[in-house]
Amino acid sequence: MFDNHVHCHEFPRDEITQYQKDWTLVCVSDDLESSKKTVELQGVVKCIGIHPWQVERAEPGDLNTTLRLIEKWEVPCVGEVGLDKKFVPHSYDKQVEYFRAFLKLARELDLVVNVHAPDAWQDALEMLRRADVDRAIIHWFTGPLQLLETIKDYGYYITINPAVAIQRKHQEVAKTADRRIVLLESDGPYEYRGMRLAPPVIKNTVEKLSELWEAPKDYVVEVVETNAKRLWRL
Template identity: 60%
Template sequence: MLIDAHCHCHEFSDEELAKFSEIKLVGVSDDATSSARTLELSERIGLVPCLGIHPWHVDRSTPADLSTTLKLIERSNAPCIGEVGLDKKFVPETYEKQREVFSAFLRLAKEYDLVLNVHAPDAWADVVEALRKADVDKAVIHWYTGPLALLEDIGRYGYYITINPAVKIQKKHRDVAEAARPDMVLLESDGPYEYRGLKLQPPMVKETIKVLAEIWRMSEDDVVDRVYYNASRLFRLT
């Protein structure tokens, strides 16, 4: 089975989601409202729910929104918090508030032994440091395009990264795919995001499989088996 480890499922219609039935979806959320929809979708179509507040939405989130999201995580059986993290690239003006919000999710992840599905553009090292200081054991840093040297620490700490279909056209992401150990890689679409003309959707993880098979000099079936094992281990899939 193919697993899309980072998809904004709440942005797709029910009809669109039905077309992705051959792929196991890990649905990330952007705020309190989308967290509730992600949880509802998990109960209805069986996706893996990640609840949280995206760094891009921190400026619009009130203390009440954060409290609502934290309580939703505590009261649900969601195994994952996300999309959460830090972003110095796109929203540097809210960085201090991002750190406060991310700290709340870090504490909850540690307390309940949850996976963190993390966003970290230009804050890659800060995120890894925050994860370690919080003693968080399970995390995946999505669409990693950070320093290649940091991959060694990410792998040593037992964390994962995702490779996105953008690997076909984004050189720094391909460099990451070439440098990363296969045992630390998951697949993602980040759908329905659009990147340089690519309309990202879950079925596109199949294209990523082809690229990784070329880079890793493995058969496509072996790549599928490898990344499935990684994802099933992280998200405790059976």
């Protein structure tokens, strides 16, 4: 199965090796240094970028160096990149500058964009569309339900996180979204309300989606895996 958004560089290497036995890991990066760690991983889908939370800490030149790293290593994905008005609104203008640069390169190289956008969902979608990006993941989507139709129309995807077990808004998203745009993620090793998020916890997400969709677990797995293979062109 696919974990479509996980911070592999934060896990011990032997733990990642164990997960690879059962999971296809889409490994996102947070900054230049973690991007360098991500490209060294073997047998994973590599995403390179600078997280909105890290934009204000980035050194002059980090953006261009990260962009060159994407080209040098020919990675299939840019991420974790995006906008955040909820947690770091004070750096929003610089976030827009960085996001625009990553989107331009993603369009030129036909890359997937792994997007973070709390309280900036609409802005992020508009920037993705203006940049003419074809493939994007809106990670851990908890935005307005009416945007789900826009995401589908643009050909993008959302990820459902294990937090769906307890996060009511995320449950509403999971129930409302067109099933053809749903992917799964762990966002590990993030800690959320006492849960240590990691790839194996996605099995609990499957169980919750089975409940929300009123469908067998095998059906849920088939749907999300078909979606992932379509996105990653496998």
